[in-house]
Each structure stands twice: as structure tokens, then as C-alpha cells.
Amino acid sequence: MLTVIGEALVDEVLSDTAPKRFHPGGSPLNVAVGVARLGRPVQFAGRYGRDEYGLLIEQHLRANSVLTPLPADELPTSVATAVLDPAGGARYTFDLEWQLPSLADALPQLLDGTTLLHTGSIAAMLRPGADAVLQAVQRARPAVTISYDPNCRPSIITDVSYAREQAEKFVALADVVKASDEDLAWLYPQDSPRDAARRWLGLGPALVAVTSGSKGAWAVTASGEAEASVPPVTVVDTVGAGDSFMSALLVSLMDRELDGGARRSELARIGTGDLETVLGFAVRAAAVTVSRAGANPPYRAELETP
Numbered sequence: 001m002l003t004v005i006g007e008a009l010v011d012e013v014l015s016d017t018a019p020k021r022f023h024p025g026g027s028p029l030n031v032a033v034g035v036a037r038l039g040r041p042v043q044f045a046g047r048y049g050r051d052e053y054g055l056l057i058e059q060h061l062r063a064n065s066v067l068t069p070l071p072a073d074e075l076p077t078s079v080a081t082a083v084l085d086p087a088g089g090a091r092y093t094f095d096l097e098w099q100l101p102s103l104a105d106a107l108p109q110l111l112d113g114t115t116l117l118h119t120g121s122i123a124a125m126l127r128p129g130a131d132a133v134l135q136a137v138q139r140a141r142p143a144v145t146i147s148y149d150p151n152c153r154p155s156i157i158t159d160v161s162y163a164r165e166q167a168e169k170f171v172a173l174a175d176v177v178k179a180s181d182e183d184l185a186w187l188y189p190q191d192s193p194r195d196a197a198r199r200w201l202g203l204g205p206a207l208v209a210v211t212s213g214s215k216g217a218w219a220v221t222a223s224g225e226a227e228a229s230v231p232p233v234t235v236v237d238t239v240g241a242g243d244s245f246m247s248a249l250l251v252s253l254m255d256r257e258l259d260g261g262a263r264r265s266e267l268a269r270i271g272t273g274d275l276e277t278v279l280g281f282a283v284r285a286a287a288v289t290v291s292r293a294g295a296n297p298p299y300r301a302e303l304e305t306p
Contacts, residue, residue: 001041002250002259003114003144004032005133006123007098008046008061009078010053011239013090013294023239023294024060025080027121027151030240033064034247034285034297040254043067045110046123047100053077069110070102082239090239094156098122098129107136111144115260116250120149124170125157137173143261145253147176149246152183163187172203175267176253178246181212194220206268209279211245211286213238217279224272228279233287240295241286247297248285252278 006028013021032044044066048054054077061068075097082090111117117140123133137146148170150163157163164187171177177200181193188196197208197220209219216229253259256274258267270278281303288298 001043001113002035002116002118002254003043003045003110004028004035005045005100005103005117005119005136006121007078007096008044008048008057009080009094009096010056011295012079012081013084013237013239014081015084016086021294022056024057025240025295026078027149027243028119028123029057029061030243030295030297031118031149031247031250032066033061033295034244035251036065037297037299038247038251038285038303039300040251041067043069043110045070045100045103045106047075047097048072049075049077049097051077053079070100070106084237087235090237092153092155094122094153096122096126096156098126100129100132103132103136107139111140114140114144116145116147116254118147118149118246118250120170121151122153122156124148124150125153125163125166130166134169137170141173141261145176145259145261145264145267146174147178147246147250148174149178149242150183150187151242152186154186160186168200168203171200171205174204175206175264176209176250177205177207178209178211178242178249180242181210184210206264207270207275209249209282211242217245217283219275219279221270221272221275222268223270223275226272226276226279228276228283230283231287233291235290236293238290239293240297241289243295244289244297245282245286248282248303249278252281
């Protein structure tokens with residue numbers, strides 16, 4: 001079982017060339033849906049309200065076979081407004097409520113049968129919820145693999161020093177870290193992305209993967225580095241691409257039975273050949289997602305090599 005802790009929200013997508021669209025979203029929610037579509041059992045521990053948008057989120061999760069162990073609450077559901085540029089890139093503004101007061105009590109049940117816990121994005125940065133998420137990761141780490149994606153949102157967390165400090169807390173607890181080159185450039189403007197990734201590797205993860213948009217992705221490990229290029233694709237928009245990459249990266253590692261606290265040392269010894277295969281799978285998932293509107297990750301059959 002894979003458990004995802006993080007925010008859920010509704011994306012309002014605006015562009016000059018199409019009608020306004022509504023999509024359930026939030027980086028952690030997208031990762032949970034992506035994992036489920038790739039055939040792995042997954043539960044999503046996040047929050048949404050007892051309102052129209054919250055119902056949309058709940059229906060989306062259940063339609064994709066994602067378990068929802070935490071009930072809706074009385075706060076309004078969070079909203080992200082994505083404005084698309086002519087190339088399909090997204091610029092976001094947010095109206096957020098982020099707290100998880102029930103997480104600590106629910107955690108023992110959530111972790112029963114969990115071998116991998118993923119978190120990141122707004123959930124790991126915005127207080128008070130971020131404090132509860134950090135405590136949950138600390139409690140879970142001895143028994144489970146931890147994955148983390150900072151998915152930085154400078155429009156929400158404007159203090160880069162705080163963001164850097166907070167990210168490093170999670171990186172130090174994580175086994176698998178994924179970031180974009182834009183995340184690293186914002187957090188470490190004086191460093192190259194590779195230097196920043198190696199800095200994070202030195203904090204303890206088994207691997208740090210970095211996405212570079214149309215240039216593909218690469219990763220650093222103790223065994224060396226690997227890269228994967230993007231297959232040819234016509235971009236509709238980039239919403240959810242990084243989350244699809246994250247989902248496929250985790251599923252590919254689980255396919256190799258590298259999840260669970262007992263396998264931490266095996267994951268740390270992953271070779272560059274396996275790493276290249278894992279990255280290739282993740283890049284193909286992201287490519288499918290950018291070829292269609294919204295955060296719409298692929299199913300396993302769409303990624304099978306002919």
C-alpha cells in the first residue's frame with residue numbers, strides 16, 4: 001500500500017483559447033490518482049470541505065480507486081486558479097485552507113500495511129498543516145520508504161530561506177526525492193541544479209530525481225547518475241506533468257520491490273541501469289499527461305513498451 005499525505009484542491013483552468021475548466025487537483029492528490037491508474041493500491045490522506053468542490057474531489061478519488069480514510073470537514077475546499085500561456089504552461093494563484101488536525105490520531109491505521117509514504121508541495125510548506133505532516137513522516141520513517149517532492153510555489157511561500165529550511169527537513173527524512181530544475185533554481189540560486197541535487201543526496205536520500213521539462217529528467221545516486229529523454233509529444237498543457245512523473249517513479253521502484261523500511265539499504269544501492277529504466281518509465285508517464293488537458297495521468301497499459 002502507498003499512502004499519500006497532502007493537499008487536495010480544485011484547479012480552475014483559464015486560457016484565452018478555451019472555456020473555463022474545473023479539475024480536481026493538488027500535487028499529492030494527483031500523485032495518488034497516478035499511482036492508482038498504474039495499478040498499485042493507494043490511499044489519500046488530505047482535506048477537502050463538505051461543499052460542491054469537495055464532492056467533486058471525493059468523487060474523483062473514488063472513481064480512480066483511491067481510498068479516502070479521512071472524511072470531509074467543515075472548512076471550504078481549496079482552489080487553485082491556473083492561467084495558461086499560449087504554449088500551455090500554467091501560472092497559479094491559490095485560495096487555501098491547509099490543516100490536518102485528525103492526522104495524528106489516524107496515523108497508526110493509515111500506516112497499517114503501508115510500505116511507502118509520499119508527501120510534498122504545499123502540504124509540507126504551509127503551516128499549520130505542514131507541522132502535522134512533518135511529524136507524521138518522522139513517525140512513519142522507521143517502517144516505510146519516504147518520498148518527497150517540494151513542488152515549490154513561490155506565490156504561496158514567498159520566504160525562500162524558510163522554504164529551503166523546510167524542504168531540507170523533509171529531504172533528510174526521505175529515501176526518494178523528486179524536484180524540478182525550477183524548484184532547485186529558486187531554492188539554491190547560486191548552485192547549478194546538479195550541485196543542488198548532490199547537496200540533497202548528501203542529506204540522506206537514496207536518489208534525487210530532477211525534471212527539466214522538454215529536456216527530460218536525470219537523477220543522482222550513490223552509484224552514479226542516469227538520464228532519460230522525453231519522447232516526441234504534442235503539448236496541450238503541462239498541468240500535472242510532474243505529478244505523473246512522481247507517480248510513475250514510485251510505482252517503478254515498487255515494481256522492483258524496493259519499498260519498505262526493511263529494503264532501505266537495497267534502495268540505496270540501486271544501480272544506474274535500473275535507475276535509467278525507472279526514469280524512462282516516469283518520463284513516458286509525464287509525456288502522456290502533457291498530451292492532454294489537465295492533470296490526467298496515464299493508465300499502465302498506456303506505458304507498456306510495444
